[in-house]
Amino acid sequence: MASVIWDDDLSPDRFRDLTRTYFDARSVAYNSPFHQRLADDLLRHYPPPKTAGDVLDVAAGTGAVALSVAATLAARVASGGADPGAGPVGRVVAYDLSPGMLAVAAASAREAGLDHLLTTMQGTAEGLPGLPDAAFDALYCCSSLAYFVNVPAAVASWARVLRPGGFAAYQSFSADSFVSGVAMAAAARRVLGDAAGRRVFSLPLESTADPSTCVALLTAAGFERVAVVEEDLTRRVEVATLAAAYGEGLSANSFCTRLNELDPSTRAAVQAAYVAEVEARRGADGCVEDVQRSFNVVGYKPMQ
Ligand SMILES: C[S@@+](CC[C@H](N)C(=O)[O-])C[C@H]1O[C@@H](n2cnc3c(N)ncnc32)[C@H](O)[C@@H]1O
Numbered sequence: 315m316a317s318v319i320w321d322d323d324l325s326p327d328r329f330r331d332l333t334r335t336y337f338d339a340r341s342v343a344y345n346s347p348f349h350q351r352l353a354d355d356l357l358r359h360y361p362p363p364k365t366a367g368d369v370l371d372v373a374a375g376t377g378a379v380a381l382s383v384a385a386t387l388a389a390r391v392a393s394g395g396a397d398p399g400a401g402p403v404g405r406v407v408a409y410d411l412s413p414g415m416l417a418v419a420a421a422s423a424r425e426a427g428l429d430h431l432l433t434t435m436q437g438t439a440e441g442l443p444g445l446p447d448a449a450f451d452a453l454y455c456c457s458s459l460a461y462f463v464n465v466p467a468a469v470a471s472w473a474r475v476l477r478p479g480g481f482a483a484y485q486s487f488s489a490d491s492f493v494s495g496v497a498m499a500a501a502a503r504r505v506l507g508d509a510a511g512r513r514v515f516s517l518p519l520e521s522t523a524d525p526s527t528c529v530a531l532l533t534a535a536g537f538e539r540v541a542v543v544e545e546d547l548t549r550r551v552e553v554a555t556l557a558a559a560y561g562e563g564l565s566a567n568s569f570c571t572r573l574n575e576l577d578p579s580t581r582a583a584v585q586a587a588y589v590a591e592v593e594a595r596r597g598a599d600g601c602v603e604d605v606q607r608s609f610n611v612v613g614y615k616p617m618q
Contacts, residue, residue, distance in 0.1 A: 317520045318463070319513045324571055326463035330411060330438065332568040333461050337375070338414030339566065344376050345418075351547075352457045352485050352608060353378035359543045359610045360454075360483035362386055367404045367451030370475060372439050372468070373458030374408035377419030377432070383454070384428040404451070406432045409442065440464045442471040450475050455484040461568065465521040469535040476615040482537060486522035488607035493551070493595065494559045495569075496605075501587035502573070505580065514572045514584075528611045537613025545608040550601035553592055561589040 320326055337344070362369055362383050371380035384406045391403050408419045416434040423432040437443050439455075439462050453472050462468045472482040490496065495517035503511030522528050525542045532540045564570050564581070573581065595602040 317516065317518045318569075320463075323575075329463055329568055329571070332571055334411045334413075336566050336568050337410075337412035341376065341412065341414035341418050344415065345378075349375075349457060350378055353382065355545050355608065356454060356456050356483055356485045356610050357382055360452075360481065360612045362404075363451050363480075367480075368449060369404065369406045370445070370450040370453045371406065371408045372442070372453060372455040372472070373461070374410050374419060374434075375412070375415045375458070377408050377422055377434075379454045379456050380406045380408035380419060380432055381422055381426065381428065384423065384431040385426065387431050388428055403431075407445070407450075408432060408434045409437055409439075409445070410434070411436065411438060440467040440471065442468075442475055445475045447474055448477045451477055451480045453480070453482040455482070457485055459484060459486045459522060460518050465531065466534065469531055473535045473537065473615055478615055478617045481612055481614045482532065483610065483612045485608060485610050486528070487519055488605070488609065489517075489519045489523035491519065491606050491608075492517060493592070493602055493604045494556055497556070497591035497595070498560050498573075498584075498588050500591050501584050504587045504591075505584045514576065515570070517569060522609055522611075525609060528609045532611060532613035535613075536616065538616050540611065540613040543610045545610065547606035547608050549604050549606065550597070550599065551604045552601050553596050556592045556602055556604075557589050561585050561592075 318324070318329060357379060369383050371377070371383070374380045387403050387406070408416060410416050413436055416436060420429070420434050423429040435444060439458070453476055459465055459468070476482060499511070499516050502515040505511065506514055521531055525544065528542050529540045564574050573584065576584065592602060597603070
């Protein structure tokens with residue numbers, strides 16, 4: 315099972331710091347059709363509540379989900395679907411570790427004239443400090459769980475901040491997704507041996523490994539009526555594209571911390587083994603299958 319192994323070298327606090335630094339640096343160039351697609355799928359399967367409501371986007375990044383929700387609230391007011399005289403239509407809080415990502419979200423909200431509906435807040439997903447109990451009607455978390463240092467603690471805090479009857483909806487990928495990660499994990503094990511290889515690199519997707527694990531994650535935190543919709547985004551990728559991903563240089567992604575810290579000759583051996591792993595998967599079309607099973611999961615906080 316793939317998960318980050320914590321020790322004195324890579325503690326949860328250090329990993330979170332590295333994750334924040336990574337996303338701060340990536341923030342301005344982060345937005346992409348891929349991430350927008352994931353957010354759009356999640357919202358299509360689980361739209362915000364029809365009645366006025368307060369919505370939290372956990373690990374909101376540049377606000378792919380939060381901005382769409384704010385636009386939905388604004389459209390409701392504009393079409394008379396919500397009566398401004400009856401009280402606030404709701405608000406959206408975009409919550410994230412990275413001030414850089416949140417700054418992009420806030421700028422986009424201003425540009426779209428949605429800043430009266432969307433606020434940003436910096437903090438850690440594990441515990442959601444600064445957010446009161448039972449304050450939100452819906453909560454989204456898109457494309458982020460793999461970065462959390464304690465996924466069950468994060469999900470427990472979703473239950474804390476939701477009002478009874480509210481829902482949490484998240485998107486994540488299966489454990490066999492992303493061939494670049496699967497091949498790099500295999501390469502690290504091949505060069506370093508099983509235990510050391512696992513310690514050096516894995517994509518931490520074990521808490522959403524398959525649909526039943528996704529359901530168990532929410533059920534363990536007390537959510538009910540848990541459901542999963544799978545979107546198969548599997549594609550074929552050119553070998554050259556994959557080889558470039560880790561073969562030529564390594565990523566600054568926090569997942570790659572221990573890879574980046576290997577001595578140069580061991581790192582080069584792992585990179586060469588990665589390219590060999592990718593080559594071994596080459597099909598007749600010169601491409602490799604890149605499994606991407608995207609899970610869209612929802613659960614409701616019990617009324618009492
Ligand atoms: C891949 S981005 C996804 C952003 C956005 N939800 C989207 O769908 O585009 C992952 C986000 O998770 C945030 N993140 C990672 N670990 C976090 C943590 N422990 N607490 C809060 N945010 C975290 C990062 O700062 C980053 O903005």
